[in-house]
Amino acid sequence: MTPTPETPPRPPTLTERLAAIRQASNATQGTGGSSVQREFEFRAADFERVRKLIYAHAGISLSPTKQDMVYSRLARRLRAKNMKNFAQYLDHLEASHDAGEWELFVNSLTTNLTSFFREPHHFPLLAEHLKKVALTRKQINIWCCAASTGEEPYSIAMTVADAFPRGSGQQVSILCSDLDTDVLASAEKGVYPFERVSRIPGGELQRHFSRGTGAQENMWIARPELRRMMSFKRINLLEPNWPVRGPLDVIFCRNVMIYFDKPTQYKILARFAPLLQKEGLLFAGHSENFLHAVDLFHSLGKTVYALAHKTPG
Ligand SMILES: C[S@@+](CC[C@H](N)C(=O)[O-])C[C@H]1O[C@@H](n2cnc3c(N)ncnc32)[C@H](O)[C@@H]1O
Structure with missing residues (x-):
């Protein structure tokens, strides 16, 4: 539409x-x-x-x-x-x-520039938040709404996997979406050449990716533990209906709002707000700020936002 x-x-x-x-x-x-x-x-x-x-x-x-x-x-x-x-x-x-x-x-x-653990300061904050949420809920829902070729959602999934070791019983779903069907198809495959994964710290790469063989010899493939929590859908943030079920604990919306003007950003933020849990977090890109939407979100610093009705701390 x-x-x-x-x-x-x-x-x-x-x-x-x-x-x-x-x-x-x-x-x-x-x-x-x-x-x-x-x-x-x-x-x-x-x-x-x-x-x-x-x-x-x-x-x-x-x-x-x-x-x-x-x-x-x-x-x-x-x-x-x-x-x-x-x-x-x-x-x-x-x-x-x-x-x-x-x-x-x-x-x-579309411009699809991305990388693993881009803006790395977000990932310890994500882990900390998820551990707090896990004290009261077994199901955690995350939406990565400009997933591009997948480096961002797989970084989220690695953070989740490290925060909740196998057997913890914690259930986490990561919805990965993008407007661009080409990049989304590549994200869904979860297969990357060495140049792409080289930013993943050694231990994490070995834990969460396996080395390809045969025709995929120089490729790294996301392990099933990561892929099990992830689902992929084409979603245009501009379309009036998003096939997204809330409440969400976290929304990653990084480095896509910069392509939109302020009124468009505001409309999208106004639709994010009711999808988030009361304590939910919105992660934005390094050059984005939502000061024009203080009635909806307030900054917690480091381009992380919480719903405006909640006072920090
Ligand atoms: C620069 S990439 C950012 C990728 C990742 N979030 C990051 O920060 O590394 C921007 C992504 O936004 C997507 N995008 C652009 N317009 C969009 C829209 N209207 N709805 C959903 N995704 C969109 C592009 O296809 C592209 O993959």
């Missing part, structure tokens, strides 16, 4: 406008930021159309400086669909209700 945008992307800054004008002039001359001839015509108006479509569909506010990025990511789609230029591709997208192409369009424009 495509929600109707109620707020347009934020107006560009002067620097962004100058960059956009420079890129638009390059584009009309058939060149990119460099002097290389472009394969497909890509006018400033096409870029504006892409910006509006991805904002309406996924809430992503693309800065006006992202023309080259948009060109290179979508040029592949034009090639695959045998399109002559961007205008033709976008006409097709808008007119055809081609769900498969919409999915590929959105997947092409």
Whole structure:
């Protein structure tokens, strides 16, 4: 479902406008930021159309400086669909209700940067919180709502596994979701090359991942103990219905709100609040803050938030 945008992307800054004008002039001359001839015509108006479509569909506010990025990511789609230029591709997208192409369009424009134990200070805080919750509840529910290729939810799962050794009887469910179906499929596999897992401290890597064999010789595979607590679903945070059952003890929503404008962030936060347990925690990314939503969440420091009705400590 495509929600109707109620707020347009934020107006560009002067620097962004100058960059956009420079890129638009390059584009009309058939060149990119460099002097290389472009394969497909890509006018400033096409870029504006892409910006509006991805904002309406996924809430992503693309800065006006992202023309080259948009060109290179979508040029592949034009090639695959045998399109002559961007205008033709976008006409097709808008007119055809081609769900498969919409999915590929959105997947092409997401940014999926992530890593194991990114922002590592969050994980001891998570363990501490979960141990406190476990004193009164056998079932713990966690939602990781921008899971990307899975490094974040597997870091959560490793933290859980270390906090509750086998036989503790503690039950933990981790719902892992993302808008992008490609990254989610890769997260669900739980298989990573050595370069990706190298940030996992030695002991934890050996405990929670096994070394692949044969065709997977250089890969590390998440062990079943981790995977058993995890489930995977495509969820667009902008869509009106989330298939998420509360109450949740923890929501990880890190490094995705930065792509949304403040009104969109606020609407999402207002929907997180009733899903959380009274004592629940919301983990945000390092450059995100929710000071514009103090009526909903208050900061506990270190980009961790609690529901606003609760006083800290
Ligand atoms: C930069 S990654 C962050 C991954 C991870 N949370 C971390 O901090 O390492 C942002 C993720 O948000 C996802 N995303 C973007 N818009 C979304 C939306 N409307 N709903 C759900 N996920 C979205 C992207 O597909 C991408 O995988």
